Amino acid sequence: MPELPEVEITARRLGTALAGAEVESAVAPGMVAMKTIDPPLSDLAGRRVERVWRVGKMPVVELSGGEEPLVLLVHLMSAGRLQVFDKRASLKDRRSRVLIRVADGRELRLREFGTKQRAWAKLLPSGELEADEMVATLGPEAWPAPPSEEFARVVDQPRHLHPLLRDQRVIAGIGRSWVDEILWEAALSPFKQGSELEAEEVGRLHAALHVLGDAIDHYEEVIGETVPDKLPMPLRVHRREGEPCPRCGATIAAVHFAEHITCYCPKEQTGGRMLKDRRLSRLLK
Numbered sequence: 001m002p003e004l005p006e007v008e009i010t011a012r013r014l015g016t017a018l019a020g021a022e023v024e025s026a027v028a029p030g031m032v033a034m035k036t037i038d039p040p041l042s043d044l045a046g047r048r049v050e051r052v053w054r055v056g057k058m059p060v061v062e063l064s065g066g067e068e069p070l071v072l073l074v075h076l077m078s079a080g081r082l083q084v085f086d087k088r089a090s091l092k093d094r095r096s097r098v099l100i101r102v103a104d105g106r107e108l109r110l111r112e113f114g115t116k117q118r119a120w121a122k123l124l125p126s127g128e129l130e131a132d133e134m135v136a137t138l139g140p141e142a143w144p145a146p147p148s149e150e151f152a153r154v155v156d157q158p159r160h161l162h163p164l165l166r167d168q169r170v171i172a173g174i175g176r177s178w179v180d181e182i183l184w185e186a187a188l189s190p191f192k193q194g195s196e197l198e199a200e201e202v203g204r205l206h207a208a209l210h211v212l213g214d215a216i217d218h219y220e221e222v223i224g225e226t227v228p229d230k231l232p233m234p235l236r237v238h239r240r241e242g243e244p245c246p247r248c249g250a251t252i253a254a255v256h257f258a259e260h261i262t263c264y265c266p267k268e269q270t271g272g273r274m275l276k277d278r279r280l281s282r283l284l285k
């Protein structure tokens with residue numbers, strides 16, 4: 001599940017690989033992948049890739065040429081990948097969602113693993129990106145971390161920290177993996193409410209956002225020109241249930257939800273309390 005650090009390294013590597021590349025044609029084999037129809041994908045022919053960056057967890061590819069630059073805003077959802085390939089995809093590849101064919105034979109490909117079609121893209125005039133609902137509703141970027149006063153304001157809500165920090169309208173870029181790492185770094189319970197935090201705890205949470213920057217630094221070191229399908233995520237607690245906490249040695253515990261899992265250190269984050277399994281409590285309601 002690509003989150004801020006994974007999308008950042010993807011955007012950096014794609015930007016390097018594609019800068020100046022001329023588009024020959026573009027198609028969307030995933031019938032529901034394109035959420036816009038005007039301008040059409042065919043407008044990309046003859047344009048050049050100007051740069052690639054990200055907003056929150058969404059990669060953005062800017063293409064110059066024509067009257068106004070166009071941007072391809074991509075949402076990878078949980079199983080999408082945006083990658084450059086040396087050869088074009090077989091038309092039988094059912095993972096293909098959007099294919100941007102480069103004149104030199106390469107191809108920028110939005111693929112999606114699994115059977116569900118959830119990843120999407122929008123082609124917009126670059127001047128309309130900021131106003132797009134998915135961009136306009138984003139909270140401040142989680143990395144580089146927002147100013148501490150702004151961060152304190154956005155997390156001051158009566159909601160559990162785990163869903164609060166994953167809410168892109170509150171703060172942009174954090175998902176199910178990195179939220180566990182941030183809360184562990186800050187030694188805060190996933191079930192503490194944002195509005196219950198003492199000023200010192202808000203400060204710890206704000207400082208903990210550095211794990212996102214550390215992850216980007218890690219990827220810069222270990223990832224070559226191409227981002228692999230599965231990134232070597234430097235996670236210390238997420239999906240490490242039963243392993244020793246890297247800081248205090250207590251056994252990492254987990255709460256299982258219907259579609260995700262939260263891992264935490266009971267000794268440092270919940271005062272020794274084990275949290276209830278939410279799958280079971282949901283069934284009993």
Ligand SMILES: [Zn+2]
Nearest residue numbers: 245248265268
């Ligand atoms: Zn610990």
